[in-house]
Amino acid sequence: MITKRQQEYLSSLAASDKVRVLFVCLGNICRSPAADGIMNAVVAAHGASHRWVIDSAGTGGWHVGQLPDKRMRIHARRRGYELDHICRQVKTADFERFDLIIAMDADNERNLRRMAPSPEDEEKIFCMADFIRCASRYDYIPDPYYEGAEGFELVLDLLESACEGLYASLSE
Ligand code: 4NP
Numbered sequence: 001m002i003t004k005r006q007q008e009y010l011s012s013l014a015a016s017d018k019v020r021v022l023f024v025c026l027g028n029i030c031r032s033p034a035a036d037g038i039m040n041a042v043v044a045a046h047g048a049s050h051r052w053v054i055d056s057a058g059t060g061g062w063h064v065g066q067l068p069d070k071r072m073r074i075h076a077r078r079r080g081y082e083l084d085h086i087c088r089q090v091k092t093a094d095f096e097r098f099d100l101i102i103a104m105d106a107d108n109e110r111n112l113r114r115m116a117p118s119p120e121d122e123e124k125i126f127c128m129a130d131f132i133r134c135a136s137r138y139d140y141i142p143d144p145y146y147e148g149a150e151g152f153e154l155v156l157d158l159l160e161s162a163c164e165g166l167y168a169s170l171s172e
Helices: 004-014 031-045 068-077 106-115 148-170
Strands: 019-027 050-060 100-103 125-127
Touching: 004 050, 019 031, 019 106, 031 050, 031 148, 068 148, 100 106, 106 125
Parallel strands: 019 050, 019 100, 100 125
Antiparallel strands: none
């Protein structure tokens, strides 16, 4: 749920020239690079690419330097998204570089809150599922890593909806 305070922060960002958003999951090879690719497509479709800086990172470092998971790349490509992000781990400096740091699940969110250098930086942390617009029983983006094809499709469905919701939240 988006709190009143979070809503106020989103409204202040909606009035700014630039929006810098970092998507964060555990491995940075499935959910967050997919969110990154989908969000790039959403802002391009709205003719707003110049306003948005979009990136992704993982709380864990096991896959640093790698392309996204092959299964996610295949499922995303079928929907027209080419995922070419190179995996990296989230770092403290990201709290300076980004206005919004959006966690895919509660574990990611907890880890980010621990990392935030200041209370002001902590207010940049949001939960991706809070932007989902479609009817959904998910209050997080489920980790597809140990799932089959339907797990990847579910993640893409949820992320497409959340990216549109995020775009709308930041557009006046
Ligand atoms: P992601 O998925 O957090 O959506 O990128 C995962 C990728 C790798 C692992 C776990 C989750 N892993 O344990 O290596």
